[in-house]
Amino acid sequence: MGGAVSAVQRGRASSVERRQATSVRRAERRAATRRKLLEAAAKVIGRHGFNGCSVARVTSRARVAHGTFYLYFRSQQEMFDQILPILGGEMLASIAAAVGHATDPVEVERSGFAANAKYVVENPFMNRVTTEARLFTPKAYATFIDGIIDRYFRSFQRTIQRGRLANADEAQLRLVAGMIVNMRETLLLQITPHNLKTPGFLDRLVETYLGFVKGGLDI
Secondary structure (H helix, E strand, O other): OHHHHHHHHHHHHHHHHHHHHHHHHHHHHHHHHHHHHHHHHHHHHHHHOOOOOOHHHHHHHHOOOHHHHHHOOOOHHHHHHHHHHHHHHHHHHHHHHHHOOOOOHHHHHHHHHHHHHHHHHHOOHHHHHHHHHHHHOHHHHHHHHHHHHHHHHHHHHHHOOOOOOOOOOHHHHHHHHHHHHHHHHHHHOOOOHHHHOOOOHHHHHHHHHHHHHHHHHOO
């Protein structure tokens, strides 16, 4: 009798595990399709801008049925609002990984900007996504930029131990962070197919940026 009960329990447990596994696979497929749509949209924006980013173009690039789009987003605008937080978040994660636990402010800037430039080279659509996002998805853009400034502020507090900003207050550090973030955004726009054909262009871009920042931060 005990053996029969045990077999029933094992069968029930196995059934639950199968349902859970099926649920996990379904969630993974949904996440993959959603990610595919966002990446397709970013690439369409990179070529045609937000104005030219239609649902039809996105689904065609993602190779999914037109109606599939609405299983993941209620509207085109909802998709727009999520591109920068998700894909931009991946870019910031790659920069953070490159910086690691560095404490020297010069090395932090070198590693961070080099990683940022590398990401844009590998994902050229991000320049246009970021530039036009301020007009087409202003709330997401403001949150994204504010997040970067906050990261810079915390980095400054951790790394700047000497120079005229060593004892700067929070307001001043945040202003400096904002200036640097805007400068980086402008410099990244120089990463174009034409400029990348010039030997050593990226190295010069990073070193020029670094020299300017070192002087500005007095580090």
